[in-house]
Amino acid sequence: MKNGLAVTIENVHKRFGAVHALNGIDFTIQQGEFFGLLGPNGAGKSTLINALAGLVVTDSGHLSVMGFDVRTQYRDARSRLGVVPQELVYDPFFEVRETLRFQAGYFGLGREVEPWIEELLDELDLADKAETNMRSLSGGMKRRVLIGQALVHKPPVVVLDEPTAGVDVELRRQLWSLIKRLHSDGHTIVLTTHYLEEAEELCDRIAILNRGELVALDTKEDLLARGISRTLHIHTREPARTLPPSLADKVKCITDDYIELTFNLGREESSVMQVLDTIRDAGVNVIDIRVEEDDLEDVFVQLTREAD
Ligand SMILES: Nc1ncnc2c1ncn2[C@@H]1O[C@H](COP(=O)(O)OP(=O)(O)OP(=O)(O)O)[C@@H](O)[C@H]1O
Ligand SMILES: [Mg+2]
Known part of the structure; x- marks a missing residue:
């Protein structure tokens, strides 16, 4: 059989x-x-x-x-x-x-x-x-x-x-x-x-x-x-204090003048472009971009997270 x-x-x-x-x-x-x-x-x-x-x-x-x-x-x-x-x-x-x-x-x-x-x-x-x-x-x-x-x-x-x-x-x-x-x-x-x-x-x-x-x-x-999001990491050499307040919660300072901005994205392709537009409008000089897809571990954590 x-x-x-x-x-x-x-x-x-x-x-x-x-x-x-x-x-x-x-x-x-x-x-x-x-x-x-x-x-x-x-x-x-x-x-x-x-x-x-x-x-x-x-x-x-x-x-x-x-x-x-x-x-x-x-x-x-x-x-x-x-x-x-x-x-x-x-x-x-x-x-x-x-x-x-x-x-x-x-x-x-x-x-x-x-x-x-x-x-x-x-x-x-x-x-x-x-x-x-x-x-x-x-x-x-x-x-x-x-x-x-x-x-x-x-x-x-x-x-x-x-x-x-x-x-x-x-x-x-x-x-x-x-x-x-x-x-x-x-x-x-x-x-x-x-x-x-x-x-x-x-x-x-x-x-x-x-x-x-x-x-x-x-x-x-x-x-x-089912992984609901991707994460976009943008590296820039702008000093944090020169960034607009709208980006404040996205900033991680790696050194004084080396910054990583992290954006959680949906699945749609356009969302990457939206973020890049925002960044360009803010006059931020981008030196590196990395997109991270959710993997099985992220899906697992979402599904088994304890109910608060
Ligand atoms: N013989 C037993 N007597 C009492 N409770 C038990 C017994 N065997 C398992 N349990 C309980 O049942 C639940 C499930 O345990 P189980 O060993 O099946 O989990 P598991 O998914 O294999 O975990 P792990 O990844 O740690 O191996 C746990 O709360 C455990 O404490
Ligand atoms: Mg076991």
């Missing part, structure tokens, strides 16, 4: 005491999508992922993976899902290869999975650590093992809960290329991250959670198009 649904989430609620961690979450993810799940700390992202993996029991609603209900068809649903958890959880007494074998055993896999385990060890640059105890690995290496564990049963849906948190630039790039490869091999990818440039680079569709609610769900392009 090509282009069927990889994940369905139907009106899911979960409370932890007074905290409504998931407040009626409702959306679907298509097979083959690269899907971003974003939101500030405490938004409910991990709770939702853990509910999909059957680790959190929801209060109401339905969840399914590749058409299998997480509650009533747990083993079928779970075996189609690979989860890289946010927390570094591991057994310190296991070696790396043993950790992967143990995870395979959990899914009822035996010797037939050995070649795949060796491939994973290579892929994750862990081959020379295969006999090392988990407790002696660095944080980044432990994270690679967690990724291996998530992939050991070749699940069609892979959910990564902040896989690049606290990892160095080199490993982050490696993880990006591994995740991209998994996606082009046909896996559905769900990625949670606080690095918005990472979501902007990788994801096709993005959901934004805030305080247990879905506040946006759109393609990256459409989310970016």
